[in-house]
Amino acid sequence: MTTLVAVLLTTGVLLGMGALVIDVGRIYGEREELLSGADAAAWAVANQCSVAAIACTAYAASAQSYAALNASDATVTVSRICGFNPKASAAANTAQACPAVNGGLTQCLGTRPTDLTLGWVEVWTSTKNPDGSTLLPPVFARALAGGTSNNGTAVGACSRVRWTPINLTNINVVTLAVAACAWNTSAPVGLQFRGSVAYTGCGTAAGGGGSMGGFSTFGLLSGLLTCTTTLNLPIYKTALSLLNGCGTVITNSVGATLTMPVYNDIDPVLGFRLVGFTQFKLANYCIAGVGNGVPAGSGLTCTALGGQTWIYGSFSRSIPGSYGVTNLKRDG
Structure with a gap:
């Protein structure tokens, strides 16, 4: 028992x-x-x-x-x-x-x-x-x-x-802005110029300024002559449809890295809202149908008849100061 x-x-x-x-x-x-x-x-x-x-x-x-x-x-x-x-x-x-x-x-x-x-x-x-x-x-x-x-x-x-916080003051950049929705990729990407006939957007501006995508020039015409400027971000800049001096900068920058502002909105009056910057390693280009070759598998074309204008390369997100944040840390 x-x-x-x-x-x-x-x-x-x-x-x-x-x-x-x-x-x-x-x-x-x-x-x-x-x-x-x-x-x-x-x-x-x-x-x-x-x-x-x-x-x-x-x-x-x-x-x-x-x-x-x-x-x-x-x-x-x-x-x-x-x-x-x-x-x-x-x-x-x-x-x-x-x-x-x-x-x-x-x-x-x-x-x-x-x-x-x-x-x-x-x-x-x-x-x-x-x-x-x-x-x-x-x-x-x-x-x-x-x-x-x-x-x-x-x-x-x-x-x-x-x-x-990112240092967004006195940033030396080229006067070529890229849309945040186009930047958001780690793969090589072709960016169509907004004035190109082959341009297609990747998003719609919340501010009512139309489609967002590709890349574009901005600011005053004087800045386009050298294709460089100094910015304090965030700031609005007028969108332009001319390459001017930026065409020369692009053709001379194959294999180099361009520091480009990133915009996340477009205002119909004020233009691009530039909120950050990124660094883009340029591999190929096509300006009005003249370029240095079309990357295999990119889906891009470059003919004078089509009047295409685009740049092709990769965003270098790992470089300190790139669009987004420079230092995130779990703190608790």
């Missing part, structure tokens, strides 16, 4: 320990998904908001999308997005200020940056089940406790990313 009682007690203890291990393991798994989602969301928001204050508008949707992609059931709550952006107004920063830390286990690690030249963002995530509930239900603990005392566990995570 004593042996039987001991066996039953041991079995009960083992079952209880097994149930505890399974339920605690689910909590750790859930937290890992939430933390991965918070990490991805924070990186996405930082990458977006570090470019310019005007680009920091749809960050909530970006954060939700990246967080959900890291959840096994594609459901997660982004409960808080807060931080500081040195490019934003005082009012905007006040609206997005983070509340005081409460010492909880789900807050970001470390201390928040106090240097006002640094931008940073915190993204907080928490459990959301497919049915909309916000507690992670136990597998065995409720049954062992009689089915009433454990409704689930609130699980959360936080990630903080900070960035060093």
Whole structure:
């Protein structure tokens, strides 16, 4: 009889320990998904908001999308997005200020940056089940406790990313602007001149200035004579349809790297909104049907009859100061 009682007690203890291990393991798994989602969301928001204050508008949707992609059931709550952006107004920063830390286990690690030249963002995530509930239900603990005392566990995570702002003052560039949607590729790309008959856009300007894509000249005609200028960004510059001196710069720059401004919007009156810059290694060109060869597999043509004007090459994103951010770092 004593042996039987001991066996039953041991079995009960083992079952209880097994149930505890399974339920605690689910909590750790859930937290890992939430933390991965918070990490991805924070990186996405930082990458977006570090470019310019005007680009920091749809960050909530970006954060939700990246967080959900890291959840096994594609459901997660982004409960808080807060931080500081040195490019934003005082009012905007006040609206997005983070509340005081409460010492909880789900807050970001470390201390928040106090240097006002640094931008940073915190993204907080928490459990959301497919049915909309916000507690992670136990597998065995409720049954062992009689089915009433454990409704689930609130699980959360936080990630903080900070960035060093890009230096966007006194930048020496060629007067050839490239659309952000055309820049957004790591593969070699052919950029059609906006005045070329073969030009097609890759997006639509939110400011009402028509299609965005390819590359174009900008600014005053005097700047086009040398195809170089110095910019403080962000700034609006009038779009032009002439190559002028830029044609000579292009033909003399094969194999070289051009520093080009990047625009993310077009205003019908003000022109391109230049928000950053990138470096483009030029491999091939075609100006009014005359060029140095057409890259195989590029789909480009270069004939005088067609009047095509394009440049072909690759964006060097790894070079410090390129469009986007120069220094992103996970901070908590």
